[in-house]
Amino acid sequence: xxxxxxxLFSAAAAVLAGTMxxxxxxxxxxxxxxxxxxGPGGGTDNLARAVQxxxxxxxxxxxxxxxxxxxxxxGAEGYVYGKASAGDPYKVIFGTSNxxxxxxxxxxxxxxxxxxxxxxxxxxxxxxxxxxDAPYKNAGDYLKAAAAGxxxxxxxxxxxxxxxxxxxxxxxxKVKLTYIPFKSGAETAVQLAGGHLDSxxxxxxxxxxxxxxxxxxxxxxxxxxxxxxxxxxxxxxxxSDVPTCVEQGLDIxxxxxxxxxxxxxxxxxxxxxxxVDLMKKVQxxxxxxxxxxxxxxxxxxxxxxEFDKFIKEDLEHVRQVAGExxxxxx
Amino acid sequence: xxxxxxxxxxxxxxxxxxxLLLMAIGVLLGILVGVLxxxxxxxxxxxxxxxTFGMQPVSAIILLSSxxxxxxxxxxxxxxxxxxxxxxSSVATTFDGYPMARDGRPTTALATAFGSAAFxxxxxxxxITFLASWVAQVALAFGPPEYFAVYFLAxxxxxxxxxxxxxxxxxxxxxxxxxxxxGIDTVSxxxxxxxxxxxxxxxxxxxxxxxxxxGIGELLVAVEEEFxxxxxxxKIDWREVFRAVGRLPRHSVALLRSAAIGCWxxxxxxxxxxxxxxxxxxxxxxxxxxxxFGTGEVEGIISPETADHAAGTSALLPMxxxxxPGSATAAVMMxxxxxxxxxxxxxxxxxxxxxxWGLIASMYVGNIVAVxxxxxxxxxxxxxxxxxxxxxxxxxxxxxxxxxYSVSNSYLxxxxxxxxxxxxYLFKKLFYPLAPLVLAIVIGDKAEDAFRQSMLLSKGSLGxxxxxxxxxxxxxxxxxxxxxxxxxxxxxxxxxxxPSANETTAQEKVII
Numbered sequence: 001x002x003x004x005x006x007x008l009f010s011a012a013a014a015v016l017a018g019t020m021x022x023x024x025x026x027x028x029x030x031x032x033x034x035x036x037x038x039g040p041g042g043g044t045d046n047l048a049r050a051v052q053x054x055x056x057x058x059x060x061x062x063x064x065x066x067x068x069x070x071x072x073x074x075g076a077e078g079y080v081y082g083k084a085s086a087g088d089p090y091k092v093i094f095g096t097s098n099x100x101x102x103x104x105x106x107x108x109x110x111x112x113x114x115x116x117x118x119x120x121x122x123x124x125x126x127x128x129x130x131x132x133d134a135p136y137k138n139a140g141d142y143l144k145a146a147a148a149g150x151x152x153x154x155x156x157x158x159x160x161x162x163x164x165x166x167x168x169x170x171x172x173x174k175v176k177l178t179y180i181p182f183k184s185g186a187e188t189a190v191q192l193a194g195g196h197l198d199s200x201x202x203x204x205x206x207x208x209x210x211x212x213x214x215x216x217x218x219x220x221x222x223x224x225x226x227x228x229x230x231x232x233x234x235x236x237x238x239x240s241d242v243p244t245c246v247e248q249g250l251d252i253x254x255x256x257x258x259x260x261x262x263x264x265x266x267x268x269x270x271x272x273x274x275x276v277d278l279m280k281k282v283q284x285x286x287x288x289x290x291x292x293x294x295x296x297x298x299x300x301x302x303x304x305x306e307f308d309k310f311i312k313e314d315l316e317h318v319r320q321v322a323g324e325x326x327x328x329x330x
Numbered sequence: 331x332x333x334x335x336x337x338x339x340x341x342x343x344x345x346x347x348x349x350l351l352l353m354a355i356g357v358l359l360g361i362l363v364g365v366l367x368x369x370x371x372x373x374x375x376x377x378x379x380x381x382t383f384g385m386q387p388v389s390a391i392i393l394l395s396s397x398x399x400x401x402x403x404x405x406x407x408x409x410x411x412x413x414x415x416x417x418x419s420s421v422a423t424t425f426d427g428y429p430m431a432r433d434g435r436p437t438t439a440l441a442t443a444f445g446s447a448a449f450x451x452x453x454x455x456x457x458i459t460f461l462a463s464w465v466a467q468v469a470l471a472f473g474p475p476e477y478f479a480v481y482f483l484a485x486x487x488x489x490x491x492x493x494x495x496x497x498x499x500x501x502x503x504x505x506x507x508x509x510x511x512x513g514i515d516t517v518s519x520x521x522x523x524x525x526x527x528x529x530x531x532x533x534x535x536x537x538x539x540x541x542x543x544x545g546i547g548e549l550l551v552a553v554e555e556e557f558x559x560x561x562x563x564x565k566i567d568w569r570e571v572f573r574a575v576g577r578l579p580r581h582s583v584a585l586l587r588s589a590a591i592g593c594w595x596x597x598x599x600x601x602x603x604x605x606x607x608x609x610x611x612x613x614x615x616x617x618x619x620x621x622x623f624g625t626g627e628v629e630g631i632i633s634p635e636t637a638d639h640a641a642g643t644s645a646l647l648p649m650x651x652x653x654x655p656g657s658a659t660a661a662v663m664m665x666x667x668x669x670x671x672x673x674x675x676x677x678x679x680x681x682x683x684x685x686x687w688g689l690i691a692s693m694y695v696g697n698i699v700a701v702x703x704x705x706x707x708x709x710x711x712x713x714x715x716x717x718x719x720x721x722x723x724x725x726x727x728x729x730x731x732x733x734x735y736s737v738s739n740s741y742l743x744x745x746x747x748x749x750x751x752x753x754x755y756l757f758k759k760l761f762y763p764l765a766p767l768v769l770a771i772v773i774g775d776k777a778e779d780a781f782r783q784s785m786l787l788s789k790g791s792l793g794x795x796x797x798x799x800x801x802x803x804x805x806x807x808x809x810x811x812x813x814x815x816x817x818x819x820x821x822x823x824x825x826x827x828x829p830s831a832n833e834t835t836a837q838e839k840v841i842i
Contacts (some may be wrong), residue, residue, distance in 0.1 A: 038662060039373055039661065040375075040376045040662040040665060042665070044670060045665060046668060049379065049380060049550055049665075049669070050669065052380065053380050053383055056380075068738070068739060069376070069738075070532065070738055071532075072513060072514075072531065072533050072535075072738075073513050073521070073531035073532050073533065074519070076514060076521075076532070077531060077532035077738070078531070080529060080531060081526050103453045105519060106514065106519055106520050106521050107520070107521050107530055108514075109528035109531065110528075119581075119711035140529055148821030155433075156509075157516065157519060158515070158516060158517055159518075159519040160519065173365020178786060178787070178789075180474070180783050180787060181516055181517050181781070181783070181784050182516070182783070183516055186664075188789050190469075190470070190652050191473060191474075193470055193652070194469075194470035194471060194472065194473060195470075196473030196474065196787070203666065208673050209673035209674050209678070212673060212681075223443060255674070291669075293673050294668065294669070295668065324374060327519075
């Protein structure tokens with residue numbers, strides 16, 4: 001056998017190997033781009049990099065994965081990019097509920113319907129935080145004090161999840177709060193530690209260091225039941241020791257921020273199915289459990305009809321709040 | 331001294347063979363990403379981040395922070411040699427670094443820059459060592475009005491200093507503010523000034539603006555001149571590297587002043603960019619040779635470089651102790667901390683002593699490693715200046731195009747970069763200053779956010795800027811710096827009508 005025939009043989013094998021899985025299900029044939037709709041270091045970016053790391057480590061796909069950050073315009077940059085890449089199954093967009101909330105309140109050039117939903121992985125909880133030495137011990141005291149004076153509530157971005165929740169608190173607690181938007185939750189936490197704000201509604205991972213360090217503490221969590229027991233955060237308390245807001249008379253049963261995964265629009269069902277399956281495999285790894293625990297999020301997995309239902313419900317809810325505040329854009 | 335014994339313990343962690351190797355690797359990679367514009371430290375660090383997941387946190391942070399030091403040094407190289415700043419904080423280095431390099435003294439310019447940068451970093455890390463807990467408290471005192479006051483001070487120290495006609499400075503500033511306003515506004519959440527271009531929602535990236543304004547702009551000016559004369563025959567002289575570093579102590583006033591400005595801005599946290607601009611502006615006003623600034627003055631290089639590195643180093647402290655990143659790179663590293671299972675915040679210093687003091691010790695060692703490595707490369711980089719302009723010019727265009735594209739893989743960025751090139755050219759031709767424009771692009775939106783947050787807090791009363799001692803001092807200082815040139819001018823005018831003959835001539839000499 002000469003060199004040519006060996007070459008031909010291996011070429012034929014390569015062609016066979018290439019086509020065989022394609023008959024069974026769609027498989028990626030070139031590198032995949034993970035688009036984080038946030039700057040480096042933020043929660044969304046961490047998720048994209050954690051997923052990339054897990055996929056690479058467990059070799060869940062043959063193709064290399066690169067993470068790019070498109071966090072401009074509160075994430076709009078990444079979604080617009082996803083919209084412009086319609087039909088391209090090699091771009092996976094990582095975001096939050098921003099994907100459907102942002103188009104409601106600002107004139108951005110995309111809507112979540114321009115994208116193909118893959119899954120909601122991990123939910124971030126919201127808590128009501130006050131400065132460590134604040135006089136109130138529970139949400140009831142807080143509301144009483146807030147009714148007397150005008151409290152300053154900080155949060156990340158404007159007309160986004162934090163401000164929506166602030167407006168819900170106003171309504172449920174019959175108080176008036178001055179909302180001050182900052183660039184990120186981390187920045188807001190520092191402002192509270194410095195005493196420039198009265199409270200904020202950060203996610204656990206945004207303020208865990210501050211809680212442990214004794215500069216601020218959570219009053220209650222916006223969740224139907226208490227958070228799962230984890231390792232203690234301070235010497236005496238952990239996340240499961242934080243009462244729910246409903247328990248304390250602040251009637252907001254549930255408010256969560258899902259971390260969402262999308263493909264551009266106009267991809268085939270087979271392509272979408274591949275990524276749903278991929279994310280399921282990611283979620284089954286011990287590294288994923290580790291990531292969830294370290295970032296104090298709640299492990300969930302919504303896809304297909306369930307995910308759709310979640311979006312519709314959340315959208316309805318936000319539209320109501322935004323309508324009352326006069327934020328809706330035509 | 332508690333801190334001192336902790337530091338010695340830190341050295342036993344940092345000074346081990348594997349960690350020294352990691353530092354050298356980190357620094358070399360950092361120089362590489364710093365020299366390649368568009369890549370820059372934040373991108374470089376995030377590319378390296380996944381590799382560190384399997385490492386011990388302290389090894390990982392040593393690798394990443396060494397890369398950061400390397401990138402800070404590397405960023406100055408392109409600023410000086412090609413007038414293309416790789417990082418926002420090295421823009422001010424171009425003002426005197428580039429003219430000096432063009433003047434046939436690239437070795438001096440680079441060695442001066444690296445030497446003073448190392449000095450700034452050293453002061454920054456000494457500050458961290460001894461004042462860690464105090465510094466953390468200072469940063470907490472900064473609410474929106476204080477932030478605004480710091481930015482105001484940075485603008486004031488830079489803007490009023492003359493050079494160009496005041497009205498031209500104001501025009502350049504205004505254009506910068508308008509560019510900074512493009513995209514989504516933090517305070518109202520609405521989309522501004524995108525002019526129907528969907529992609530502009532992300533705003534104008536600094537790298538794109540600066541590569542056009544400086545890189546392409548300078549190129550257009552150069553092409554118009556006799557470009558055969560622009561190849562510089564620089565002698566490669568190792569001894570000049572040491573001589574330039576040896577001459578630094580002569581400028582000890584500038585060094586100390588810039589380091590102080592840098593540390594202050596790093597802690598407060600105005601950041602390295604504001605620090606380098608402010609330091610340059612103040613040096614220009616107070617240096618005896620201030621009016622030669624912009625033509626290749628040694629102190630014009632020392633001031634921004636020292637302040638930049640002092641701020642860059644001390645900016646790591648708020649990240650560790652408060653969990654607020656002082657720079658983009660620090661933000662990436664903070665993401666890393668969380669993934670390694672460490673929570674930045676006040677407790678890090680209590681819970682993770684090995685990590686914190688290992689890192690601080692590695693800052694001393696890492697910076698020494700970085701400055702040695704980078705000084706060794708000076709002759710190599712300086713040799714680039716001997717390449718004829720006809721070869722370098724297309725290379726600069728390629729670097730700028732690739733750099734602009736790689737910021738976010740966007741073709742629009744390339745177009746904008748070229749557009750900024752034309753703006754840069756026009757600015758030079760019409761004698762408009764570029765510095766206020768760049769300063770406004772970089773910190774304009776932050777200043778605006780801080781101002782509007784303050785107004786929300788005070789319900790629209792300007793009294794909030796005089797509400798406590800700290801903010802009042804900052805604002806009054808800013809106003810003083812702004813009015814100083816005006817006052818000087820007025821006193822000069824006042825004196826002019828009736829001077830003795832001798833005084834007149836002396837006065838005229840100063841003005842000329």
